[in-house]
Amino acid sequence: MTRSSPGKIKKYLAILLSLLFCVSSVVAQVKTPIPLASTFSMHSQVLGEDRTIVVALPAGYVSSNASYPVLYLLDGDQNIWHVAGSVEILTRTGAMPPVIIVGVKSENRMRDFTPSSVEGVPYSGGGKNFLNFISAELIPYIESNYRTHPYRLLEGHSLAGLFAVNTFLENTQLFDAYIVMSPAMWWNNEEMTEKAKSFFKNDAELNRSIYFGIGADDGQGMQNELGRFVETIQQDAPKGLSWSHKVFENEGHMSAPLLANYYGLKFVFSTLKLPDALWQEFDSEKFLAHERMIMETYGEFAKQSEGDYVTLGLKLVEEGNYEGAITVFKRNTEAYPIYPANFAWLADAYEKHADYDKAIEAYSLALTKSKAINFGQEKNYMHNIERLSKLTQTE
Structure with missing residues (x-):
């Protein structure tokens, strides 16, 4: 199965490596010991x-x-x-x-x-x-x-x-x-x-x-x-x-x-795992039906890997399927609500879909979460909020 071109995959991998570094940084801040059993x-x-x-x-x-x-x-x-x-x-x-x-x-x-x-x-x-x-x-x-x-x-x-x-x-x-x-x-x-x-x-x-x-x-x-x-x-x-x-x-x-x-x-x-058919020909309803199925079968915390959600969402953005990307990124924020970057990707998809109010809302959540864990992207998220706010005022 071919999901994307080698060049696109390299770009996705670079983003995901950055994500994994950020995730490791967040996990490293957890100091409370957890007893095994x-x-x-x-x-x-x-x-x-x-x-x-x-x-x-x-x-x-x-x-x-x-x-x-x-x-x-x-x-x-x-x-x-x-x-x-x-x-x-x-x-x-x-x-x-x-x-x-x-x-x-x-x-x-x-x-x-x-x-x-x-x-x-x-x-x-x-x-x-x-x-x-x-x-x-x-x-x-x-x-x-x-x-x-x-x-x-x-x-x-x-x-x-x-x-x-x-x-x-x-x-x-x-x-x-x-x-x-x-x-x-x-x-x-x-x-x-x-x-x-x-x-x-x-x-x-x-x-x-x-x-x-x-x-x-x-x-x-x-x-x-x-x-x-x-x-x-x-x-x-x-x-x-x-x-x-x-x-x-x-x-x-x-x-x-x-x-x-x-x-x-x-x-x-x-x-x-998502069926290959959804990677080849994405359908929001089928995607959400699959997610409901795994949660019913294995419990409400069943989910894809964060990397799969992000890669699929970015693929859909690149293809111009912004509604599909929003569906995937929203699910990603539900499954992995700790990491600020997940909300930023959702915000970007909303912006490309010209839904600026929801983009501001998603960037605001990214900002709040970034401050909470010292993620280091606060200025970037604030800049995007201000930029999008000006766009909404001129409409």
């Missing part, structure tokens, strides 16, 4: 024991009334560190919406994550009980005590990846998306692959997402076992199932999850 203990009647739960709230949770999707993270006490970091970066850049991360600390992985009892493997086969704990106790508790959006994800690694696959097959509707990292598909003579063969043939339609990631250094056996499961999807994938499988070169069993989590999240939320 809080921890609490809950008693499970199903498991007959107390379980430790780790919860990481998205930035802005306390100051908003919004509801957020929930990422349920197995082995949460270990994985919360890298997962929370990736989520923060992807959220800040518009690659995914802000989410609540709920990590479940592991107590007995062999018991909780295995779907069947295997002779000679002590404690195995408690997966059904653990799934009942999640569905009947943990999820209701989280949804009663936090502002949650209906969209849910489940993420697991190794034996926990096996559990995630079994949950997908046994209780598919419980989660909207699954991120499966280096799963132990060898369990019980590849039980999950055998189960999947009938599952996929019987399910004609399945509106879910599942992502598989594994390291190339994880061993040929692990890769082949996962590969055979993936083959069942390739042969009989139900309509509506979105799936992906990636092998990470030079990564092993314990390092691959860092990349699998990152790319898994990007894949699961890839529908946030």
Whole structure:
């Protein structure tokens, strides 16, 4: 797809690099430390024991009334560190919406994550009980005590990846998306692959997402076992199932999850991105319909990356589609209301559309926000306000 000429793209990139520098300056001024997560203990009647739960709230949770999707993270006490970091970066850049991360600390992985009892493997086969704990106790508790959006994800690694696959097959509707990292598909003579063969043939339609990631250094056996499961999807994938499988070169069993989590999240939320057709032939109504769709699906803070909004808006300005540019830049100011330059771009589009009063209003907002964070563009914005005010007086 060709979105613009190389010369135009270079100009857009220069502007965006300037934007990123400004954004970094704004972010650098935030001094208040933010704790990564809080921890609490809950008693499970199903498991007959107390379980430790780790919860990481998205930035802005306390100051908003919004509801957020929930990422349920197995082995949460270990994985919360890298997962929370990736989520923060992807959220800040518009690659995914802000989410609540709920990590479940592991107590007995062999018991909780295995779907069947295997002779000679002590404690195995408690997966059904653990799934009942999640569905009947943990999820209701989280949804009663936090502002949650209906969209849910489940993420697991190794034996926990096996559990995630079994949950997908046994209780598919419980989660909207699954991120499966280096799963132990060898369990019980590849039980999950055998189960999947009938599952996929019987399910004609399945509106879910599942992502598989594994390291190339994880061993040929692990890769082949996962590969055979993936083959069942390739042969009989139900309509509506979105799936992906990636092998990470030079990564092993314990390092691959860092990349699998990152790319898994990007894949699961890839529908946030604007369709190519809107870049090629822009339509304001279709653009706004897409934005409404992602907010309904993933919560009110779902958005494009700031760079995409700006690049599209500038492209429309260059093409003379000022009304379209105004639509995009207005959405950008709603999605990214902190940065003064976003309001200045909106003001410029209004001016080119000869709507000087609204241009003055947008520049005034840019000025106010610039003063608030010492953005350094106050004189420029004031000059534009004065210049446009004179134009309105002479009309």
